Amino acid sequence: MADALRFRTDNAVDHPAVTVDAYLEQSNASAVRIEPGDDARDLLPHLGHIRLVEINFPAFGDGRGYSAARVLREAGYTGEIRAVGDVLVDQIAYLRRCGFDAFEPDQPLDPSDVKMALARWPDVYQSAADGRVPIWSQRHG
Amino acid sequence: MYQYDRFDQAMVDARVEEFRDQCQRRIEGKLTEDQFKPLRLMNGLYLQLHAYMLRVAIPYGTLSGPQMRALGDIADRFDRKYGHFTTRQNIQYNWIKLEEAPDILAALAKVEMHAIQTSGNCIRNISSDHFAGAAADEVTDPRPYAELLRQWSSFHPEFSYLPRKFKFAVIASETDRAAMRLHDIGINIVRGHNGDLGAAVYVGGGMGRTPMIAPLIRDFVPLDQLVTYAEACLRVYNRYGRRDNKYKARIKILVHELGAEEYTRQVEAEFAHLLAQNIEPPIAELERIKAHFAQPAFMPGDVETSQPDVGDGKFAVWVDRNTHPHKQSGYASAVISLKPVGGIPGDATSDQMRLMAALGEQYSFNELRVTHTQNIVLPHVRKADLFALWQQLEAAGLGTANLDQVGDIIACPGLDYCSLANARSIPVAQRISERFAANGKGDTLGELKLKISGCINACGHHHAGHIGILGVDRKGVENYQLLLGGSEAQDTSLGKITGPGFSEDGIIDAVETAADVYLRERQDGERFLDTYRRIGMDPFKEALYG
Known part of the structure; x- marks a missing residue:
């Protein structure tokens, strides 16, 4: 956990995440790991008990995890959503917008690159899970 | 036509700087080619047989004279003095150097243009009817809706790593000039029973190795829910679209395998959920965009309503074949064929681009269009000006009278x-x-x-x-x-x-x-x-x- 880049102030969950199937069978864990083929909506009845959802990206080009994170945030989940696996600095800004607030990639990220990537975009065009006010709302104040 | 405000300009400028940084990291070896590839593709940069190719977006095929001139100047500065207009209403440059690509994007940004999402597994440039805003038969100008969707789809955080590329077409007439039902999503703006405008939405069309005609999945989406509905269509695709086989990854395969009915059911469920998320742009935004597409200041219809009868048979053939009825009497849309006999379909030289830019400024209220058939349209030409226009086109090798004929390949x-x-x-x-x-x-x-x-x-x-x-x-x-x-x-x-x-x-x-x-x-x-x-x-x- 020490290497995770977190945008949260609470303490990180200190036990390993279980698979979605394992969680649904026996649900006293507080950390779950979503693989690309899992349906995040299966977790919605249990969100009150979950403190960490890891979303795995075996390959960064498989974008199912972006939808999974947004679905969790749209359901009101406020716990940690951590991107793990093949996560590169070039995806960080989009991942943040979809509700990810922690990153623990296979290859550690250069903090200065991350800072630059997150500062790159002055504004956003659309609503997502990060609460930013889209350009089209700013135009009509 | 649409003009950027400070927000649009800032987004495009940020993209240029991001890509400059990515190119730099690639050149320094901090990015592998595998890591760089999807990044350059989302900026329209392909590695082709002989060189890098850059595809530049021309949103819904509409551009101004200065934009067309800039495209010609880029062909001179960075390529071999020509460009290739594509079936997606874009332009491609075929002989690009990687280290110059960021400079090209910077030159484009100066005229409110970009290469954002012209490739990659994301929502691509949105195409439309090349006679939009001019055609006598349209219900309304479809481009404001295409522009709204352009903004929504630009840098979309959830839909930038889709199973495969994703193409929209938006039209607003019974006559389809944009191959609407051969797109991932085809939208036809129609008038509903109560007289309001709405969107008929077709999903799952496409060509490629498994051609399919998109089925209608909803006959009327109210325009103040259009973005939300599109978001629902994409989320269902992102969730279930196949990723095991790139040849089966387009949404047409998903819609075919699930069946249009089941796909529609899932979209409706997601749509109901998303409506509660309040992600739709304010309706004032659509009104703001529409104001950019206000009709030009046409001359009254009763003045010089017809082209001069100059007794030139060749000109008459060109008028007959290469002009299209305009909603304003006394005007026509004129098509410049990029298909001279023996020519390369869709290619234009930098000089031709600059000439077309000037003609668009002089005769067509500073507006040009690219057609998916790889020609150029001057949408609003006074019939009284057609002869003068045609003479200049003829002189430049651009007067070929073959629209929709066998030579218009x-x-x-x-x-x-x-x-x-x-x-x-x-x-x-x-x-x-x-x-x-x-x-x-x-x-x-x-x-x-x-x-x-x-x-x-x-x-x-x-x-x-x-x-x-x-x-x-x-x-x-x-x-x-x-x-x-x-x-x-x-x-x-x-x-x-x-x-x-x-x-x-x-x-x-x-x-x-x-x-x-x-x-x-x-x-x-x-x-x-x-x-x-x-x-x-x-x-x-x-x-x-x-």
Whole structure:
């Protein structure tokens, strides 16, 4: 956990995440790991008990995890959503917008690159899970 | 037409800097080619057979004179003094250096242009009717809706790593000039029973190796829910679209495998959920965008309503073939053919681009369009100006009168440029156009849409040609299959293969043979496509293989 880049102030969950199937069978864990083929909506009845959802990206080009994170945030989940696996600095800004607030990639990220990537975009065009006010709302104040 | 405000400009400028940084990291070796590839693709930069190719977005095919001039200047500065207009209403430069690509993006940003999402597994440039805002038959100008969707889809955080590329087309008339139902999502803006405008949404069309015509999944989406509905369509696709096989990853396969009914059910459920998320832009934003597309200050219709009768037969033929009825009396939309006899379909030199820019400024309220058939439109030309316009086009080799004729061929870049191609397309197009010019039959055939692809990916729309040609590789030799009966218009249909393929020489003869069958069999007023639909494949097969 020490290497995770977190945008949260609470303490990180200190036990390993279980698979979605394992969680649904026996649900006293507080950390779950979503693989690309899992349906995040299966977790919605249990969100009150979950403190960490890891979303795995075996390959960064498989974008199912972006939808999974947004679905969790749209359901009101406020716990940690951590991107793990093949996560590169070039995806960080989009991942943040979809509700990810922690990153623990296979290859550690250069903090200065991350800072630059997150500062790159002055504004956003659309609503997502990060609460930013889209350009089209700013135009009509 | 749409003009950037400070927000739009800041987003494009940020993108230029991001890409400059990414290129720099690639050149320094901090990014591997595998990591760099999806990043450069989302900026339209491909590695082709001989060089990098840059695809520049022309949103819904609309551009101003200064923008067209800038495209010409970029061709001079960074390429070999020409560019290639594509079937997605974009332009491609074929001889780009990686280290200069960020400078090109910077030059584009100066004229409110970009290459954002012109490639990659994301939402691509949104195409539209090239006569939008001018056509006599439109319900409304579809471009404000395309612009709204352009903004929504730009840098979309959830939909930038989709299973596969994703293409929208937006039209607003019964007559389909944008191959709407051959897109991942086709939108037709229609008037509902209560008189309000809404969107009829078709999902799951496409060409490629598995061509499909998109089914209608909702006949009316209110315009203040359009973005939310699109978001629902994409989320269901992102969740379930196949990722195990890139040839089965397009949404058309998902819609086909789930069935349109089940896909629709899932979209409706997601739509209901998303409506509660309040993600729709304010309706004032649509009104703001619409104001950018206000009608130009046309002259009153009763002044000089017709083009001069100058007694020039060639001009009359051009007017007959290359102009389209305008909603404003006294005006026409004029099409500049980029298909001279023996030319490369869709190519324009930098000088031609600058001339077209000037003509757009002088005669068409500073507006030009790119058609998916790889021609250029001046949408708002006074009929009284047509002769002067035509004379200047003629002088520059741009006066070819062949719109929708056999010489107006769509062709992909093919094996002359493309790393995916199996066969050359351009030389086949050139030879067919030369053949029908030399034998004089081109002028007698009427509307005959001929489309050529150099591989199964179908960038040359061969499935949708009245006559289609598909180049394949047969044991290391280029071979060409012939298809008949396709259409990309409101009567959308997919062409059928006639039988065994032909050599390069053979396919030229085969097209002429098919044209001869039509000339022999046609009845009053029938186009090639009508005759084919009436008499079927057999008479053509008999003539080709009998």
